[in-house]
Amino acid sequence: MSMESVQPESTVLAEAMFDPARPYDFHLELTDKCNAGCPMCGRTDAMNGCRPDPRKVRKIELTLADLRRHFTADFCRQVGEVQLGGSLGDALAARDCLEIVEHLTANGVRVVLSTNGSLRTQDWWRRLGQAMRRTGSVLELHVDGLADTNPLYRVNTDFAKIMENARAYLAAGATADWYYILFRHNEHQVEEARHLARQMGFRDFVLIDTIRFGRTARFDYVLPNGERRSLEPPTRSAADFGATLRTASKRPEEIEVRPAPPPGSKAARAASGIAGIRCKAQALNRPYIAADGYVSACCWVEHSADERDLRAATGRPETDFSIHHRPLVEILHDEPFASFYEQAWQSGAQPICRRKCGQGLRNRRARL
């Protein structure tokens, strides 16, 4: 969008995206490093043996010192949840991952840790379970199949090791959900994987319909051994499986089950939509911090031209949006989050926001 479409002096009454009066739910990318080479991941060069794409991966990470500086004991009292996920990396590839989880949970924060589960030792996983248990934190283990099929998408991961790691974690009494992206090559194993998940002590089994095929019916890639392969969409959707497999005792839908915001509140306004956009970051009060320290509205707009234009409209240097240069709380309540985003939505700009939080073009899930 152009500078002209953001008007700080506009008479449009815009609401801040993030609200210090409500608990924050952060989404953090600890690193852009990953052990896996998932063909459809933004960091992977799919036709080049699923190697990391050097134009995208800088091998950077947030450290325990960064977290201690910004997520102080005081600030943690304002934080409900921190999701360790991200766009490119796997949190377990970050050097200080465990110490960061320990720091957050020791300060009362609930952590949601998303990983392919193939890194680290069983001792490490046991310690992780002990830390996660403190605040009812949840591990989202992404395993798209069984021993023969998981590595077809989670390239370079080791199924036996993932299972050992999961067992060590669950034995510590912590909570985990098994996430499973549906493909043609793994849809026949859904019931078996779900049964294994139950046996091992996972809380829920979550099926995902990926939107990453777009309008195409296959996605070609080359395995590290040079074998050419294609991913294909499944013949049954997550909802189809949900309808047949879900038991009456389970929660009926995956859509975040959170209490409805009080009528008339900022959260209620965000949930009902502004200019056709129901911004998830605003509704959940959830800022995104990338592995390079840059604070964004969410993982979809991070490092996008859409957000860069809004930052430029503030007149500040780009580095002012990084926690390595300015305190986190100051960034959160300044522009572009204070009013520029809403003004841009009102003026019909921000195509990513319109696609993701307007038209709802996101992966669908069924929790079984």
Ligand SMILES: C[S@@+](CC[C@H](N)C(=O)[O-])C[C@H]1O[C@@H](n2cnc3c(N)ncnc32)[C@H](O)[C@@H]1O
């Ligand atoms: C870069 S990963 C970060 C976390 C971690 N590396 C993992 O794999 O779970 C970001 C998220 O994208 C998900 N993902 C990967 N490939 C996907 C696909 N084809 N469709 C939908 N989600 C996908 C991962 O499972 C993960 O939840």
